[in-house]
Amino acid sequence: MPLRVDYDLHGFTPEGPPTLWRYAPVLPIDAAHAVTLAEGFTPLLRVEERVWVKDEARNPTGSFKARGMALAVSMAKALGARALAAPSAGNAAGALAAYGAAAGLPVTVAMPEDTPRPFVEECRHYGASVHLVPGSIADAGKWLKANGPAGAFDVSTLKEPYRVEGKKTMGYELFEQFDRSLPDAIVYPTGGGTGLVGMWKAFDEMQAMGWIGKERPRLVSVQAEGCAPVVKGFASGAEKTEPWPAPRTEAYGLRVPSPIGGFICLRALRETRGTAVAVAEASIVPAAQELSRRTGIDVCPEGGAAWAAVGMLRESGWLARGDRVVVFNTGTGLKYR
């Protein structure tokens, strides 16, 4: 079962440069010992009166994965790791390669063999050893377990507890950017689900510090029809997700057939009165384009999926016109071109 980091929580005022290290009192390591590329504190850009995009493309390596890897690599280094490894559907590999380089630690990554070249070349640019494996991220993970370097520390999603700690800062940032309040709904493209799980944890911490009450933003998991284990689990009332056979989507970050934290996602969705939405593959790229052409934000397919879901949830009435809604653009579209 995934480990969870707990803190002796005391209220604090975020301060310092515009990075996630503003929240150091609720992070497992001091900024002074961090392996950092100035990640986090990404802009919250308004799309319309009550809808915003949290633009995670503005992180190092162009995705939200930088947050988790900054913490995971900082902790791995502090705890004595000599090498790092992880499987990835795309963006996590680039982030791990970059933070490994910053830490001076060798990195091995395994990715599905049909991952677009820009993701692969990015890792090589940082000097990482890249292995392309037939199948999905699940197969890449198996390959790495069997064939990866023996001494490398495994920073796979939720196999160590610190990536979640990095991701949870998205929740702290929303609170700061909304002037010490939270939106009514958060629409989040969900692959491994660490971001969702992280924000959910952040809100609990905020309540423990007296920053907020029991109320929570409704969390929405968005997946692609071709790989929707969380949506299926949510709809069927299951406690955990079942492996998705033959996962297929060009929103590569969503191609995670057996999210190790799937059961935590399901709890987070239910406890916040949220929901889970599968969007049609054909709607993903047009939705990304539509949002980019409206805003100037470089929306990736995963962000496009989230935007398509907003349309569906408005049409069904699940999202009301008055709701304050945050849509996550988890990364830059540049790696998909």
Next chain:
Amino acid sequence: MPLRVDYDLHGFTPEGPPTLWRYAPVLPIDAAHAVTLAEGFTPLLRVEERVWVKDEARNPTGSFKARGMALAVSMAKALGARALAAPSAGNAAGALAAYGAAAGLPVTVAMPEDTPRPFVEECRHYGASVHLVPGSIADAGKWLKANGPAGAFDVSTLKEPYRVEGKKTMGYELFEQFDRSLPDAIVYPTGGGTGLVGMWKAFDEMQAMGWIGKERPRLVSVQAEGCAPVVKGFASGAEKTEPWPAPRTEAYGLRVPSPIGGFICLRALRETRGTAVAVAEASIVPAAQELSRRTGIDVCPEGGAAWAAVGMLRESGWLARGDRVVVFNTGTGLKYR
């Protein structure tokens, strides 16, 4: 001759969110009326004891071009433009396409036909009309003049005065990030040279406000051997640059054979006791890789050229070990893969 914006200067304390709008008192338009994607205030990351990278890849659209386009498009819109156009060696086109989308104004760009596809696809993603033209950015400019949409406002480098105003904020940021001081040298990959010209102007404004004295960082223009009009003009003591025949380099941002502001760059280099360096084409990508593998920063070829120049200037003794040096990484490497 390029127009220049002058202000009735009064000292101020930068404040507000971490964007270039912190410096609104020395910008031509209020933040409230800006077309903005939260550009600027990019991180200054340490490479070694006295060397830093200013990582412009962290801007919207992944390059320093966002700064200039944010100001140019904001002003064009405020002054009534109904459509926008510019030639580009690559990154400026993507930035213009994004800010045009944010402003709700149609955009036409012309680029050299051998510009890598990611630059082209980026523009199309934002809905811009893209024309690929044989030759260099100079030829793209000629094409646009002859064939571009009649009513479109021309935001070419230095044909309007506001792109420089956006770029100059890099100088203001350095001052703030170095705790109200400036580095000893700034090593800057120079295509059109607007960034260099902008920072030089910023330092004059700072002196007029009493923030600094007469001292200036030594400015260094870095170009590729295959297109080095500023280096040639500097070495020969010329007052202006001569068009470079058959410009050739894969650092596309440096492929500017006749920079309209070349003569201003030459003045800036001389008045700051700076210099100009041409780096071998073969050294550019390895230098970018070396810096990325050392730091975790995604260094583009132009940034690689600047890093190669640092090595040369240290070897020659022009840069001393004790000098505080800032190297600009003007954009993300992602579009070159």
